[in-house]
Amino acid sequence: MAIPQSFIQELLSRVDVVDIVGKYVQLKKGGANFMGLCPFHGEKSPSFSVSPTKQFFHCFGCGKNGNAIGFLMEHAGMTFIEAVKDLAQQTGMVVPEEQQSPEDRAKAAAAKAKQDSLSDVLEKAGEAYREQLKITPHAIDYLKGRGLSGQIAKRFGLGYAPEGWRSLASIFPKYDDPLLAESGLVIVNEEDDKRYDRFRDRIMFPIRNIKGECIGFGGR
Numbered sequence: 206m207a208i209p210q211s212f213i214q215e216l217l218s219r220v221d222v223v224d225i226v227g228k229y230v231q232l233k234k235g236g237a238n239f240m241g242l243c244p245f246h247g248e249k250s251p252s253f254s255v256s257p258t259k260q261f262f263h264c265f266g267c268g269k270n271g272n273a274i275g276f277l278m279e280h281a282g283m284t285f286i287e288a289v290k291d292l293a294q295q296t297g298m299v300v301p302e303e304q305q306s307p308e309d310r311a312k313a314a315a316a317k318a319k320q321d322s323l324s325d326v327l328e329k330a331g332e333a334y335r336e337q338l339k340i341t342p343h344a345i346d347y348l349k350g351r352g353l354s355g356q357i358a359k360r361f362g363l364g365y366a367p368e369g370w371r372s373l374a375s376i377f378p379k380y381d382d383p384l385l386a387e388s389g390l391v392i393v394n395e396e397d398d399k400r401y402d403r404f405r406d407r408i409m410f411p412i413r414n415i416k417g418e419c420i421g422f423g424g425r
């Protein structure tokens with residue numbers, strides 16, 4: 206379900222973040238803002254401020270900030286939709302559902318499936334790079350020389366892309382799978398359609414999105 210952005214704006218203009226936060230946190234007026242003990246980190250003196258003019262909360266201690274919807278998501282553990290519905294109920298507004306045509310829905314599903322398979326490809330490559338790092342002394346030495354211990358390498362999922370133009374072919378038997386090119390792992394030469402690994406003899410740093418899914422690599 207998608208909620209139109211205009212509705213979100215309207216909703217946020219009708220609720221007061223001070224009221225919303227005030228249900229969970231004891232707030233005291235301090236100048237133009239309201240202050241309280243941050244509900245997101247332990248503290249004894251208030252560094253959590255709520256601005257009625259900006260309709261925003263901000264903690265100077267831990268840096269958490271956001272609007273009324275964000276507060277409900279962070280503090281009450283609601284999803285975005287749940288938070289919107291909760292606020293809408295309080296203001297007597299009815300959440301409209303954006304009409305999606307079957308075509309749009311199919312398109313969205315296809316995009317999601319593609320994103321999933323891209324992540325799969327990247328995860329699989331990441332795993333292979335990690336294994337490769339373990340058996341490549343010169344890459345380990347390089348990392349150590351830069352002060353990166355095995356523990357750190359493990360924590361950040363660092364890996365190593367071996368030398369050779371088609372090393373990934375041993376991990377992906379279908380080396381001409383378009384997903385490999387789309388994921389950026391394989392380069393396709395436009396002229397002769399020849400394919401080769403983008404990353405060769407490189408330390409690999411996985412790049413992850415907020416959900417923790419691998420969305421690409423940085424190499425050096």
Ligand SMILES: [Zn+2]
Pocket residue numbers: 243244245246253264265266267268269
């Ligand atoms: Zn805080």
